[in-house]
Amino acid sequence: MFDNQLEQQRIEKANAFRELGKNPYPHALTKDTTTETFKTHYAYVCERDPQSDQSATSTIAGRIKFLRHMGKAAFAKIEDESGILQIYFSKDVLGETWFGHVKKLIEVGDIIVASGFPFVTKTGELSLHVTHLELATKAIVPLPEKFHGLQDKELRYRQRYLDMIMNGQVKDDFKLRSKVVSIIRHFFESYGFLEVETPMMHPIAGGANAKPFVTHHNALGIERYLRIAPELYLKRLVVGGFEAVFEINRNFRNEGMDHTHNPEFTMLEFYWAYHTYEDLMDLTETLFNTLLDALNLPKHLPFGEEIIDFSNSFTRIPYQEALVTIGGIDPAILKDKVAILKKLSADGFEANPKLSLGHLHAELFDAYVEAKLINPTFVTHFPLAISPLSRKSDDDPTIAERFELFIAGREIANGFNELNDPIDQYERFSGQLEAKDAGDDEAHEMDEDYVRALGYGLPPTAGQGLGIDRLVMLLANRHSIRDVILFPAMKPLRKEIQSQEEGTV
Structure with a gap:
């Protein structure tokens, strides 16, 4: 050394x-x-x-x-x-x-x-x-030498302290991130929400479709899961009588890393009793206007080669309509699994033929729609099959009362009217167990305590999650999630792998 x-x-x-x-x-x-x-x-x-x-x-x-x-x-x-x-x-x-x-x-x-x-x-x-x-x-x-500075991206992420010393813009970006979190916190407090903290280690992996990190609690001699999402605990609090709660904290998902995914990331989640997902869309739009005003950012916000237009009301479009009008999908194939699989295969996309119709719609959406959603767009009326915690529509039982917000071709937020029927929830959890047995590693586990909590009565509630990292990427015009996380996950260096193999670390 x-x-x-x-x-x-x-x-x-x-x-x-x-x-x-x-x-x-x-x-x-x-x-x-x-x-x-x-x-x-x-x-x-x-x-x-x-x-x-x-x-x-x-x-x-x-x-x-x-x-x-x-x-x-x-x-x-x-x-x-x-x-x-x-x-x-x-x-x-x-x-x-x-x-x-x-x-x-x-x-x-x-x-x-x-x-x-x-x-x-x-x-x-x-x-x-x-x-x-x-x-x-x-x-x-x-x-590093003054005129060339610190250019190596990998080194910048591994040695963030050096990156901050050499690149003043890095400190500005993380000051912006801090301001964003502060503005969000005060925004929700102004609406009467209570900030809470829920467990980071869960006995059951749930709250979102994702693979968990598994750890071991020595004293209890049992496995625990780093939380995928705080959703089920926050809704327990609504059952208990808190009618408006929010949490800003870390989630952990044992999945791949790319320019929009890091295994640990920061989420805002909030739940609002006696409100609907339409109210959440209105609130989210107000939140964005508040952020832009407080940060003195323009309503026509540059992001890479795009200019994101925040000057008008956000677009709202149903899921299947988006597949047709934005994705160019022939509406005649939307009820035909074989035709959807043929379309995907012809265009070079792979899909599991065992997937349900709703899941195949999601494959179409990912392939043909998402990247085209540049200006703020709420996509609503999601397939129920990919929405295991959402309330189903009274008009169409295959549709969930759910939306996702897309900006610059990526998901920023996800919200829905909460399923508060304990029998329906139990049946959906049971269906998820069947999906897990069929090979879906991201399917929900059965959480009987949560179902029991619903049995005591969850009032009509709408809830939403919003990714803080992706939000900051958008506001700071950064195109890798590593640029807005102080210490992002990195592949180990060869010498680190060698040390671990030798048992020195």
Whole structure:
């Protein structure tokens, strides 16, 4: 560790500080302003003559991103969370001995604390004229070369801390993410929703069609499942008397990874008694308008090569109508499994011939419709076969009172009127068990306690889930989910695999 030549040289410099009686990793160093506040507060210096104010003193801390020595003086750029500021220090002010040590031992990547007064350089840049400078942290690993930066995507995701140091936009994206979550939280609180927390480890995998991660509880000697979704627990709370609840937290699905999927991801789920899925669509549309306004984003939002139009009401279209008018599917084949399978096969798509008609409709939707839904679109009236927790339509028992919201060709949210008939729910869970026995690894398990909870009475309720990661991707114009998750899942490096095989980690 830290065994290459440049790292060894920096370790030697850290030791040189110790020989001077100075700890290269001191504590109790403080600052009284940020770089951004400094530039805002002392902007008046640019308008006065002389262009300095030696009566105004500030202490700033930051990482050195640029350093240029010029004999008896030096310029540096230091960066903190708010931005970058230029500083100037000289032998005349710091003293010959200390200036010599600074010049020899402090370098790009180190974190310093500098005090001084504001002044304007000959090039017109507001800067800090340093009167006192201390090393706060000696960096042992050099930063990547300045002009090429950190370009390797894999390295950026594996070493997010370095990515943040080298790429300022990364920090901006995650500040945006934090704001999005905060706005959502306050939005639901303003509507009277109660924020709750439900278990992360479940005795039964359920709440969504997905493969779970399995863990073992040593004390109880039983298996537990990292939650796929909080849905069944949140609805238990509605049974218990909370009429409007929401949760923002992690879900875990043991599935593949791609630009829109990570095995752990953040979801908003909320449930609203005495409301319908039409109310949820209205609320979701209001939420998006609130987000765009609060974040000062345009109603015509760029996303890659597309411009997403949020200026009009979101489109609402039934599932089968979308297959026909958007997907170009001949309506004559929608009730014919053989014809659907033939259509899919002819166009190069594979589908299990054992799938139900509703599941084959889903295959058609995925193949011919989803990617075309660019502007915000609520697709409604889903097949009941792919909606095991949704209330069935009173007009058509093959249809669920359910919608999904699509934007930029991908699903953003899923909502429906909740099934609150305990007998119907028990029968559907039983059907899911048959599907699991037939090879559907994502089918729901039987959750008898949840059915029992429904037996006590779930009021008419609508519920929805919204993917926070995909939402932030959309708002930040990022096209990989890894760009909006601080520490995304990554394939192990070869040396990590070797260490695990040898039992060293």
